[in-house]
Amino acid sequence: MSNSKMTFHVETVRLDAHGSLSRCKAAEIPLDTDMAGNPNAFNPAELLLAALSACIIKGIERVMPILKFELRGVEVRVDGVRQDVPPKMESITYEIIVDSDEPDRRLELLHDNVKKYGTVFNTVAPGTQLSGVLRRKG
Structure with a gap:
């Protein structure tokens, strides 16, 4: 059995005061990083x-x-x-x-x-x- 460990990498960039975007592999997830909340993204x-x-x-x-x-x-x-x-x-x-x-x-x-x-x-x-x-x- 291999002792190698799985690793993960995600990069997130602030788009503006209302949200950010996380990227991993070929996927993107919009994020609610707005202090007032953003109903179009996960906080x-x-x-x-x-x-x-x-x-x-x-x-x-x-x-x-x-x-x-x-x-x-x-x-x-x-x-x-x-x-x-x-x-x-x-x-x-x-x-x-x-x-x-x-x-x-x-x-x-x-x-x-x-x-x-x-x-x-x-x-x-x-x-x-x-x-x-x-x-x-x-």
């Missing part, structure tokens, strides 16, 4: 929640072939509560909604794998109250 806290939801879905994609898990779709809903002093995410809750006919014990196994192997999940978890459920769509 840093929303971006963190989006990263967590993407991590959850990517984790599901990774373990599906290993577990031979069948599903028709996945939706992730994430909510965060920010505390003011010191400013940080006090708590994050998530709901993973899986459209699948797999038995409940397999859904639990899928959730366990998401919690155990998610890079962003395991980065966020020690610094906040992170909790959530995985449930069947319906």
Whole structure:
């Protein structure tokens, strides 16, 4: 097994007082860096929640072939509560909604794998109250 570590690189540039633009590979994400808010972009806290939801879905994609898990779709809903002093995410809750006919014990196994192997999940978890459920769509 290789001991090489994965590395990541993102560059962000301030466009003006209303927003910035992050670039990675061939992708771009507009960011809300306006002190008054920008409804057309994710602010840093929303971006963190989006990263967590993407991590959850990517984790599901990774373990599906290993577990031979069948599903028709996945939706992730994430909510965060920010505390003011010191400013940080006090708590994050998530709901993973899986459209699948797999038995409940397999859904639990899928959730366990998401919690155990998610890079962003395991980065966020020690610094906040992170909790959530995985449930069947319906």
